[in-house]
Amino acid sequence: MYPVHFGHRYKNNGIFVNAAGGTGKSFVWNMLLDSVRSQGKIALAVASSGIAATVLKGGRTAHNIFKIPLMEYNEVRSCSIKKNSELAKLLELTSLIVWDEIVMANKNTLTALDITLRDVLENEKFMGGKVFVCAGDFRQILPVIRGGGKNEELEHCIKSSYMWNDLTKLDLTENVRLKKDDTKNILFAQKLLQLGSQSEGPVEFDEDFGVRVKSRQELVDKVYDDIENNHLNASYFEKRMMMSTTSIR
Known part of the structure; x- marks a missing residue:
């Protein structure tokens, strides 16, 4: 799988991968990054948190690499990237942007990056026309809103962004960390997946579960x-x- 081919396979240049813990997301990201870089092209790897960034090859936080300003949850601002700057030249040469744990990001930070890339790269396509692959798990942490509750968190997550409907959705569902004979933990992993994906009825656990x-x-x-x-x-x-x-x- 080569990420530089995404533009030919999918209609849009933005892809969201829904990936629960243990499904091999970090392996896939590093494979994509390696495949692009091995062709002499530039791939940027960012994450919403420093811990998540450490498992990506060459990973940094999104705020650091894209100069995303700290802002209140209801603000929309552009990033501090100037045209003709060294960072702008790097972005122009970039073939792939990978953003891990994007469900933690406030949708306004994504808007700020989208606005900035369109302006700096002089391209009105989403994220300035760059192949943008992001991932996360909605069972985990949503954006933290100071003084806010569930409604505010939902309002400011990526699913509430104008860009959500334009992202191609893919899924990683098989827990690759578990051994095939580890029946108890496999059942546990399956139940965790049901908590966020079962459309009807409650998720029930057996009496001897845990x-x-x-x-x-x-x-x-x-x-x-x-x-x-x-x-x-x-x-x-x-x-x-x-x-x-x-x-x-």
């Missing part, structure tokens, strides 16, 4: 059992984690 607790303290005790004798043991904490979509208080 460990059930009746209180926050029981949860803590289950996860951090025997912590009194292991509080100085780094490997003990490396194997334990408590994650929640809302704060546990």
Whole structure:
């Protein structure tokens, strides 16, 4: 698969890949980046967070490389890229832009980049005509809106942007991290996918699925059992984690 051929295969130059954790998204991104760069062309790799950027070859945060200004959630501004600057010349030579974890980005930052590339590159096509491949998982973090709630987050995610309907949608659905004989974890991964994609009815878990607790303290005790004798043991904490979509208080 060569990203420079995307323009011939798809009608638009923008592609969104819906990819849950473990489906090989980072592998695909680095393969695309390598294939373009191996042809002597320029591919830019950016992400919405520094952590996500570290797994991309040559990755940097989108705000850093595109000079996206910090803005309030309801502002729309252009990026700080001047025509005929070194960055503008780099963008003109760029064949592919990859943006990972784009669902975390405020739609106004995407608008700012789109406006800027159209202006700097003097091309009225989406993102200045550059092949723009982005990805994310809507089961994870949406844009963080200061003082906002669910409605504000939904209003400012990429799905609420004018560009959403023009993006070609692709999916990565198979969890490639799991072994074929790992039945329990495969079932868990399938259930997680259903949480964001099942169109009808609730997602039901079997009675013996996981460990059930009746209180926050029981949860803590289950996860951090025997912590009194292991509080100085780094490997003990490396194997334990408590994650929640809302704060546990």
